[in-house]
Amino acid sequence: MYGNISIEKASQRKTMPDLAQNLGFGRHFTDHMFIMDYTEGRGWHDPRIVPYGPISHDPAAMIFHYGQAVFEGMKAFRTVSGEIALFRPEQNAKRLQRSSERLSIPTIDEAFVVEAIRTLVSLDKIWVPAKKGSSLYIRPFVIATEAMLGVRPSAQYSFIVIMSPVDAYYEEGLHPVNILVESYYARAVLGGTGNAKVAGNYAGSLKAQTLAKEHDCAQVLWLDAIEKKYLEEVGSMNVFFKIGGEVVTPSLSGSILDGITRSSIIHLLRNWGIPVTERKVSIDEIVQAHADGTLEEAYGTGTAAVVSPIGSLLWNGNRMEINGGQTGELVERLYLEITGIQEGTRPDQFGWLTYCE
Amino acid sequence: MYGNISIEKASQRKTMPDLAQNLGFGRHFTDHMFIMDYTEGRGWHDPRIVPYGPISHDPAAMIFHYGQAVFEGMKAFRTVSGEIALFRPEQNAKRLQRSSERLSIPTIDEAFVVEAIRTLVSLDKIWVPAKKGSSLYIRPFVIATEAMLGVRPSAQYSFIVIMSPVDAYYEEGLHPVNILVESYYARAVLGGTGNAKVAGNYAGSLKAQTLAKEHDCAQVLWLDAIEKKYLEEVGSMNVFFKIGGEVVTPSLSGSILDGITRSSIIHLLRNWGIPVTERKVSIDEIVQAHADGTLEEAYGTGTAAVVSPIGSLLWNGNRMEINGGQTGELVERLYLEITGIQEGTRPDQFGWLTYCE
Incomplete structure (x- = not known):
């Protein structure tokens, strides 16, 4: 489609960290990376795998000025039978297209994105950790590279994939965290970029995250920007x-990211016969449910942690403890099911795994 | 403050484009650039001027993923007496601080920013065009450079200044443009990053801009994201x-950029005794004023164009022509005054100019 993927192998492999401990998140990178370039009039071209290393750009390259950048986050797992599997990579490839469209970035064929990732993972497969819960985090991203300061879509881009072996998010099992309900800062708004995985969304969230930590909270719960009433992420x-x-x-709603873990969890719950509804959820409703004792569990979902139980919500100075601050039964069941599928100890009944090689 | 600015001169100057024609905007860059780095625990350090050239970063550098980047835009002018002047650079330095704070980027002393820019402009002063209306566009920017994929403020940054000789925005004099009133896409919302000059704001605006061009409009007029009623930018x-x-x-309001040209225009109008009010302005009010014949002029203001007259607004499929599609008297007066101060043909009565060397 864009030509064959050429492979230039590293002349020598890096000194590998101990994959069984202290990997952290996104600190170590594998021996190789994938790159493909886009030039207006020529399209995407020159897909290649090269040794992992610095990339060089003109300081006027648009990525440094206007934030025209989209990305994905996904993982490769070493299953108990020793195979290497990706979890629903076609969903990431689809979302990369949707995010690109939102930022006026030329899209890349979904099947090609998956193939590029499979090829890269296969080449660097010794970097996929075997320890339970650990994985190889994969970061595909597209950046605007044209050196020009006018505000308009770039005429040049690079699509790059880098990979990082990472620990289980919760080394000692699921660990409920405190969350601050954010009443001033906004993550996104209808008509903005909140439903796309674009760079600028994350920069804008850092300040609220920092303030949350000052309140002994791990993160913020974002309310909608319009009414400051409905929960978002x-x-x-x-x-x-x-x-x-x-x-x-x-x-x-248009300002929330269509998470792949989110959709997997909805699918599992329906399959288990547990009622699950996608609808507007107000903070008032949560406060009421907490007050009348019907708020049983709360958790975040995403690729990095799979699920992250919420131990308490801090809202208007009041701390609402959830499930006695303990990990709930359902969130634990979801965690065991998804990680079980990923590590190959539970049947992949929905065809969520794509194998490498 | 951060140490002396070291200067490494280019071994030979670039082949310079003809500064009297066809410079375009942000396409040519001068011989040198300014760089200073930040490292957590050490602060800003190593301010230096080096030959203009590519910058190299790890592909995991946060700028490529999370959009943690702020910038400024300003100009140096060659006055009719041959001196080189900056227009209100201390205002840009102040705003760079405010933008940095919003994105959890460590701030830089305002006076130092101005001094760094003056030093760079002085070194590359042969690049400041002399032709009426042309100038040297200056782009200070800060990017997150730590190579780490966790979502949190970067522990490393670079502050860079690059410069580009540019033509007058309107070579043949002011030229009114058509503008589409945008009813779906949102630029910013209260609690977001709209009042800071951050990279992600611009990426998010590209799609609406592209759609505007399909309607034969040069740009969009943004409405507030909450009520879709009040004008923003x-x-x-x-x-x-x-x-x-x-x-x-x-x-x-909290989602609008505090423009330096905007504040200069308000200052001039007040000085001239022309009533000017900063308040909420609804699109309904504009439609009504157009209908009853009281809508006399409309224009955008910014560093690149100084002022940009609006010839018509396209709203809900109706095109409202303003001032017969011609440049209005007041916008022309403002243009002549500001460019006159910048080129030194009118007195700098408010002390807006800062001279280099």
């Missing part, structure tokens, strides 16, 4: 609540 | 209207 994760036996999650 | 400029003898411009 928690940090950079989707959010779920179990209230009176029913699971609810904010519907994809 | 036009493209990446502030916007002014003259209605029944009074000038109005949207107040700085």
